[in-house]
Amino acid sequence: MGKQLSWCTQSMMQIKKMDERFPKPLSQSSFCPKALYCAGNQDLFRQKAVAIIGTRNMTAYGKQATRHFVRQAVEQGWCVVSGLAVGVDQCVHESTLEFGGKTIAVVAGGLSQITPQSNEFLARNILKQGGLVCAEYDDAVPTEKWRYLQRNRIIAGMCSAVIVVEAGFPSGTFSTVNWALQLGRDAFVISGPYFSPYAEGTKILINNGAMLITSLKDVHDELRMPYICIKRDEKTTEFETKMLETMRQFPTGARVDEVVALGSFDRSTCLSALFDLEMRGIVVKNGAKYMIAV
Template identity: 30%
Template sequence: MELYWIWLSLLKGIGPIRQHALTEIARGPESLWHASRKTIERYLKKTVFTGEDAIHKSIPNMADEICSIENREKAKVILEDVKSKNIKLVTQDDDNFPVLLKNIASAPMVLFVKGELTKDDFCIGIVGTRSGSEYGRRVAFEIAKDLAAAGVTIVSGMAEGIDTQAHKGCLAYEEGKTIAVLGSGLNKIYPYSNRFLFQEIAQRGAVITEYLPNVSPLKENFPCRNRIISGMCKGLVVVESAETGGSLITAKAANDQGRDVFAVPGNIYSIKSRGTNSLLKDGAILVRNAEDILNEYREKDQKEEMFTQMVQRKLIKEVVNLSKNVGDVYKQILAASTNIDELAMRTGLSYVELANAVFELELRGLISASPGGRYHPQY
């Protein structure tokens, strides 16, 4: 059976909607594989929707594609590869195909999966720009971690920046489960710098894609991939996005699919928050923390019970055994992210004292330094 599905995804010029229609008419891809050219043409004619008359012209091409022996040979090779690499095929007929995803208009017929996919996880998508600011990265990480603690599965795109932080935040919670939806095949990890994250996600959740294993991360794949991210989720959180960001495409898809769109407000002067701020203006739900998201799905009578697992993170960690200087420095950093020069100005300590103080805090995991030497409270 897997062979036929792979073959079906191989066909050029036949998208998920037509694939769906064809398999409905032919009652499965297997009979399509065996059908004669005449039958195939007849099937194809039936798939033409009203108002799509221009398509009639390309029916012979599509039929050629379906009848081609080359494609069948290719499918066999890919099947071997898929089996050897332990990649699972999940079709719409399978039990563990996500229900929410199945119901969107252009649901993929087949998903290639590394890891475990389950049917009805409670999913929230978190997306944002690749060049996230320190603020955005922190928000993504924290919200993902808290949602994970509340039992939510985090879906994102495994891109650099916000996406990566969302996955990492989720993985930071021990039982956190996260799903990455790729815009490339499973053999082509993109970005390559996330190859270790890829393995971790596959172990703790799933990495999925609608593309055959050897498909490159082509530019045009990503907007299509975005519909899957939003399609799997109950709601989508846009953390940080420029005016023309890809996350806005996901937000639009989410809206079209009837999903909730959440957005994190940002500095109005920051170009990386323009997209999210305009989403808010257009009616997206404002998010300050995980609680804001969870409240949307909390039934009135269920109030707190459903989310008892939610762990309230203490913003100010207990300060124990810190000497006076170090404590002072920590308080300053808690109040606002800052650098050595500002600290020197505010505390009046010498450079060497400060260097030792921030180092102790760093080593204890209370603060962390970002590129440029600015210190932030650890999140």
Template identity: 30%
Template sequence: MNSQLHLQNNDVTAWLTLASAQRVSPKLWLEALKRLQLSPFALANDSKTLPEDVKPLTGQISQPLIDAALRWCQASSNRHIITLSSPYYPQLLKQLDSPPLVLFATGDKQLLQKPQLAIVGSRRASLQGKRIANDIAFGLSSSGIAVTSGLAMGIDSAAHQGAMSGSTGTVAVMGTGPDKIYPTKNSKLYDLINSEGGVTITEFFPGQGPKPWHFPRRNRIIAALSLGTLVVEAKIKSGTLITANLAADMGREVFAVPGSIFHAYSEGCHWLIQQGAKLVTNINDILVEIGVQPAQISLQVDEQNEKSTANSLATDKLLASVDYDITAIDVIAQRNAISVSQAMASLLEYELRGLVAAVPGGYVKLRGK
């Protein structure tokens, strides 16, 4: 057992070593491995005997990045380094021309083996858009589909929250190192995902903060991981449409939710529908297209709801005191005979789970009793 563990550690360190060469694309490493018929360990450690055309690649290896990655992983049993050869590495991701050699994951790494559906959209989403993303994500998660998104504000956050209220969970793909949360406002959501059955993943090494060029790379992973990508709200010129186009280029399904012709954030969805994206009005439009029939689900939705924390929270008096229209915080506090500060602290938990949303003037209920 110890020798097996030693081999696993060697394998992880070898892939980390190759990945630490940030200026070398994974594709070049994979081509070298195939051409030279070497293991990652041999390629990473036998630089003196390598052909001259490969030595410049090994010269890019960064020991500080390797050390930082190992320290990060060893600090918690909830942290994982998933290499290209790991059984937890998503098979769909291997279809990329240049797949990440390692993924840094926090949370339930087994979730990466579940079928996934991406939900993406505007950071400045409307309340209606966030409700739609939340409800569809909840439905997909309750149907055995993990919901994948990018941990951004707006549609991404609503999708993660809805999925966490369901029975399957969510995959958050980060555009930073695993220890750098962006935006920082989503720190609590990040913690919730990692501690309650979800998983956050990234190809960026610990310590690496947000850079403009990180997010297109993140978007390609979101598209690649998923059987399809649903766009809820997006402008014509946006990173959301880039993700949708990446999904289409990979042969994956693209879905879009229609909206008002007077709303700028509907333009991207309408353009996608004109280009052949599947118009979505409910989750069955998605499930049928990706080959999952509601009748095939092993658990009934009511049964799944009973098992979800969201449903138990939904019976709470505090949630019942929030209306589907805007409810002022002082009204909520008065209905529950508690202080405003106590009400706000309690409502934060509901907000993180996608049951209520904070809006100008108070809160609105998204789901529940």
């Protein structure tokens, strides 16, 4: 039995590199830690895993994109990995749990020190719903900035692919992508609003070898994995319903500014909703115009 953790009822267990429970993809890396300290469902180390990461300063658009890709990942049977930081990481873990999936959180310091402390509640929920929280260090090691960069090699190493939602410049996300490429993993980025400061980093990542994607199917195609198309009974939010009603005033399609002006919508919120509706197949984009799918 391992040491009791202060923030949850479970005990911390050490899994050494040579242990059969240790994540195999990570164990084959030359940058592999000697051991991992874990709380939760260690069987997740044997599942296919994808990392979804991004900025701490997540925008409304970033939240929509994160939830969209997490939902697809859960539907395709992926274990979703992230770093339990605020922003995109937090949204990744919360969305995975909401959609009924399993998630692994890799923290930068010792396992007894969840940073930020406000995410201890989220860490407990991850464990309650069959997830896992792990770290390279035991409970005595404090969280320091340089350990976040070192932690990123573990996130990249245990996953088949890394997906970046939003990244400014400079960004710690670059570290995870660089580790992924060094380890022979595929790295992907989601396109963001062109003038957003949190799209600057993703543009640079594309130039450095990451691949632009619009759907998780793009990831499956690159990994040569089958992708199961899932039909949903789509429900729209109150805002989405109002926006769709506005779009019906434009039978041949509407530009974003036309929808914003007629409906008196916030432009960034409108863009985020259009992105999500397009990904769900409710609207289609034709050039600069959006139309409701028939």
